[in-house]
Amino acid sequence: MTPFTTLTAIALPLIRDNIDTDAIIPSREMKGTGKTGLADGLFAGWRYTEVGGRVPDPGFVLNDPAYADAQILLGGANFGCGSSREHAAWALAEYGFRVVIAPSFNPIFRGNCVRNGIVPVVLDPAVVGEVRGPLTVDLMAQSVITTGGECHMFAIDAEAKAMLIGGLDAIDLTLQHRGRIDAVRAADRLVRPWVYL
Amino acid sequence: MGKTIFEKIWDRHLVTDLDSATGLILIDRILLHERTGSVALESLAAAGRPVAAPRQAFATMDHIVDTLPGRTDRTIMPTGTAFIEATRRAATAAGITLFDLGDPRQGIGHVISPELGIVLPGLTLVCPDSHTCSQGAIGALAWGIGSSEAEHALATSTLRVRRPGTMRITVDGVLGVGVTAKDLALHLLARFGSSGAKGHVVEYAGAAVRALDVEARLTLCNMATEFSAFSAIIAPDEVVFDWLAGRPYAPQGALWAQAVADWRTLSSDADAKFDAELRVDAADVRPMVTWGTSPQQAMPIGAHVPGHADVAARDTAESHARALDYMGLRAWQALDGEPIDAAFIGSCTNSRLSDLRRAAAILKGRHVADGVRAICVPGSGAVKAAAKAEGIDQVFRDAGFEWREPGCSMCFFAGGESFGAQERVITSTNRNFESRQGPGTRSHLASPETVAASAIAGRIIAAADLKDFVA
Numbered sequence: 001m002t003p004f005t006t007l008t009a010i011a012l013p014l015i016r017d018n019i020d021t022d023a024i025i026p027s028r029e030m031k032g033t034g035k036t037g038l039a040d041g042l043f044a045g046w047r048y049t050e051v052g053g054r055v056p057d058p059g060f061v062l063n064d065p066a067y068a069d070a071q072i073l074l075g076g077a078n079f080g081c082g083s084s085r086e087h088a089a090w091a092l093a094e095y096g097f098r099v100v101i102a103p104s105f106n107p108i109f110r111g112n113c114v115r116n117g118i119v120p121v122v123l124d125p126a127v128v129g130e131v132r133g134p135l136t137v138d139l140m141a142q143s144v145i146t147t148g149g150e151c152h153m154f155a156i157d158a159e160a161k162a163m164l165i166g167g168l169d170a171i172d173l174t175l176q177h178r179g180r181i182d183a184v185r186a187a188d189r190l191v192r193p194w195v196y197l
Numbered sequence: 198m199g200k201t202i203f204e205k206i207w208d209r210h211l212v213t214d215l216d217s218a219t220g221l222i223l224i225d226r227i228l229l230h231e232r233t234g235s236v237a238l239e240s241l242a243a244a245g246r247p248v249a250a251p252r253q254a255f256a257t258m259d260h261i262v263d264t265l266p267g268r269t270d271r272t273i274m275p276t277g278t279a280f281i282e283a284t285r286r287a288a289t290a291a292g293i294t295l296f297d298l299g300d301p302r303q304g305i306g307h308v309i310s311p312e313l314g315i316v317l318p319g320l321t322l323v324c325p326d327s328h329t330c331s332q333g334a335i336g337a338l339a340w341g342i343g344s345s346e347a348e349h350a351l352a353t354s355t356l357r358v359r360r361p362g363t364m365r366i367t368v369d370g371v372l373g374v375g376v377t378a379k380d381l382a383l384h385l386l387a388r389f390g391s392s393g394a395k396g397h398v399v400e401y402a403g404a405a406v407r408a409l410d411v412e413a414r415l416t417l418c419n420m421a422t423e424f425s426a427f428s429a430i431i432a433p434d435e436v437v438f439d440w441l442a443g444r445p446y447a448p449q450g451a452l453w454a455q456a457v458a459d460w461r462t463l464s465s466d467a468d469a470k471f472d473a474e475l476r477v478d479a480a481d482v483r484p485m486v487t488w489g490t491s492p493q494q495a496m497p498i499g500a501h502v503p504g505h506a507d508v509a510a511r512d513t514a515e516s517h518a519r520a521l522d523y524m525g526l527r528a529w530q531a532l533d534g535e536p537i538d539a540a541f542i543g544s545c546t547n548s549r550l551s552d553l554r555r556a557a558a559i560l561k562g563r564h565v566a567d568g569v570r571a572i573c574v575p576g577s578g579a580v581k582a583a584a585k586a587e588g589i590d591q592v593f594r595d596a597g598f599e600w601r602e603p604g605c606s607m608c609f610f611a612g613g614e615s616f617g618a619q620e621r622v623i624t625s626t627n628r629n630f631e632s633r634q635g636p637g638t639r640s641h642l643a644s645p646e647t648v649a650a651s652a653i654a655g656r657i658i659a660a661a662d663l664k665d666f667v668a
Contacts, residue, residue, distance in 0.1 A: 016515065016516060016519070017491075017512070017513055017516050018391055018491045018493075018516065020628075020630045022609070022628070022630045022631075022632065022633055023630065023631065026610075026632065027609055027610060027611040027612065028610060028611060028612035030232075030611070031275070031276045031612070032276060032279065033235045033236055033239060033279055033280055033283045034236065034239075035236060035240070035344075045631065045632050045636070051632075051636035051637075076513075076516075077392055078391055078392040078425055081391060081423075081425060082327065082422075082628060082630060083326075083327050083609075084233070084325055084326055084327040084329075084341040084342060084343055085232075085233060085343075086233070086236075086325070086343035086344040086345060089343070104392055104395065104425075106425055107361070107396040107425065107426075107427050108327055108341050108342060108343060108422075111342070111343060111346060111359075112343035112345070112346075115343065115345040115346070116345070157216070157218045157219060157359055158216040158217070158218065158219070159215055159216055159218065159219040159357060159359065160359075170345070170349050170357055171244075171246065171348065171349050171352050171353060173357075174221065174349065174353045174355060174357060175352075175353060177212060177213060177221060177355075178353075180212055180213055181212050181221075181223070181353065181354065181355055184212045184223060185223065185354065188209075188223065192319075192456075192459065193452060193455075194317070194447075194448035194452045194453075194455070194456045195225050195253075195317075195320060196252075196253070197252040197253055197446065
């Protein structure tokens with residue numbers, strides 16, 4: 001996973017509440033059993049003029065040339081609700097997004113972002129509605145800075161921050177606790193033998 | 198201070214605190230399906246990591262498999278076969294029990310796991326599927342995860358979990374006649390919004406919840422993900438223990454008695470504190486239907502479609518207008534005059550035997566309206582067989598319903614079967630998102646009773662109003 005420290009990039013506004021993972025990557029666009037080949041399907045239902053087609057709808061913000069290099073996505077409340085499909089995070093990452101800023105996130109989607117190097121930034125709805133243009137996201141400082149120098153602080157838990165900054169593999173980290181896991185399981189087996197099939 | 202049921206389960210599964218907000222949690226059961234499970238298993242194998250406890254992991258085929266009679270590995274979804282074959286190959290290689298096509302136990306994960314006793318009270322269970330919260334109805338801590346987390350759980354028998362807040366929703370009183378757990382779920386969404394639970398573990402409590410049978414509890418907990426909850430849970434009681442006894446993966450004999458004694462401790466203590474508390478009166482709940490493209494956009498059947506001012510606390514003007522435009526509706530209009538094109542009974546929300554029985558009671562001796570395509574998809578092989586034994590399958594067929602093989606089917610469009618653009622569908626499923634059931638399809642969520650009654654009337658009505666319907 002690519003480590004994240006700080007990023008200055010164009011922010012693309014797609015400020016609708018309850019953008020679900022079916023909208024981020026429609027199920028029909030998840031054609032293979034792998035994690036790649038998903039960027040073209042990102043927001044496919046809104047992005048193209050026809051289902052299954054690839055003719056860009058000029059009315060959709062993702063097709064606006066001004067946002068061609070956007071790496072930050074501004075979304076509405078409850079962003080990433082619905083299906084747990086990690087393909088939503090894979091599609092966003094493959095397209096080039098490294099940050100999603102929204103007033104709130106669905107918990108599963110938020111976790112999927114962190115595991116794929118995308119920073120989920122929670123900011124007040126009024127701020128998300130106002131900030132535009134290039135933004136600087138500093139994960140160390142937990143701040144979003146506008147070109148005008150306005151600074152908005154955000155909260156993120158230590159685990160997510162460490163994983164993102166270090167570009168860490170969660171399984172490797174956890175396997176460092178293997179001895180402790182085995183001991184806890186062995187003790188638990190005596191207390192709850194019916195759990196262990 | 199006392200503990201909530203969530204805290205009791207959390208503490209027992211805590212391997213170590215990773216930091217002040219995150220725990221390393223033991224995972225007792227892992228459930229996979231061919232849509233998101235295949236990628237997790239293949240990725241794990243590619244990394245050379247074995248599955249730590251394959252006997253505690255299970256896989257089913259539900260998301261992509263066809264549900265038409267006579268189905269095979271070949272799917273209507275163009276690349277579906279690859280998902281089926283990859284899952285079969287990877288599950289077999291990893292030594293994981295697979296409920297494959299043709300296995301009488303095959304079905305929707307959240308239907309078969311309780312049915313087989315895979316989920317039990319007090320367990321932690323994860324599945325790369327958002328509706329895993331359904332299984333909290335058994336008194337387990339069960340939640341949906343991504344594919345990377347599924348890999349993590351398979352490789353380590355643990356997950357790194359940010360500790361969720363706790364919320365209790367107490368439902369006092371008694372649900373009215375003809376008012377179901379589905380209506381209660383939609384009532385809560387309409388009232389508190391689709392961000393209403395904000396990542397909390399929701400404990401459903403109160404007299405009206407206690408009075409629900411296990412299958413109704415599964416329906417209620419199922420839609421907690423629509424509420425943006427981490428998960429939902431209901432304290433297990435004698436109703437659950439009686440229901441679980443003798444199921445294939447449930448403990449037997451002396452172990453059963455030992456387990457039940459343990460499970461009886463799994464309720465929130467009287468002095469336990471929740472981070473948030475909501476309280477509703479069951480008498481306020483009516484048969485519900487959604488009018489928009491988010492599950493929170495729900496209203497009592499017979500009410501008029503709200504104007505923006507009526508829902509301004511939940512919906513922006515933009516999302517309200519967008520939903521109406523997509524659904525082909527106008528503010529303040531009545532919904533019951535809109536003709537429907539299709540009716541669907543199925544999904545992890547409402548495809549269990551009791552759902553089918555209640556729908557069949559309405560359909561018996563009646564026929565769906567002309568021009569309405571009606572489909573019933575039992576949730577599992579066991580549900581299908583039990584329905585057949587009771588003659589319910591024939592009631593559905595005689596009423597003009599298609600009677601299908603178990604699976605998720607047309608709850609969502611994966612590139613295979615779908616409903617048509619602008620088609621209005623009354624559906625017992627859980628999501629009315631844009632294009633969820635087909636490109637441009639207009640989905641109205643409701644209970645199986647409402648779906649059955651509406652299929653007969655050809656328009657959206659409550660079952661209680663069916664007797665007044667004149668064809």
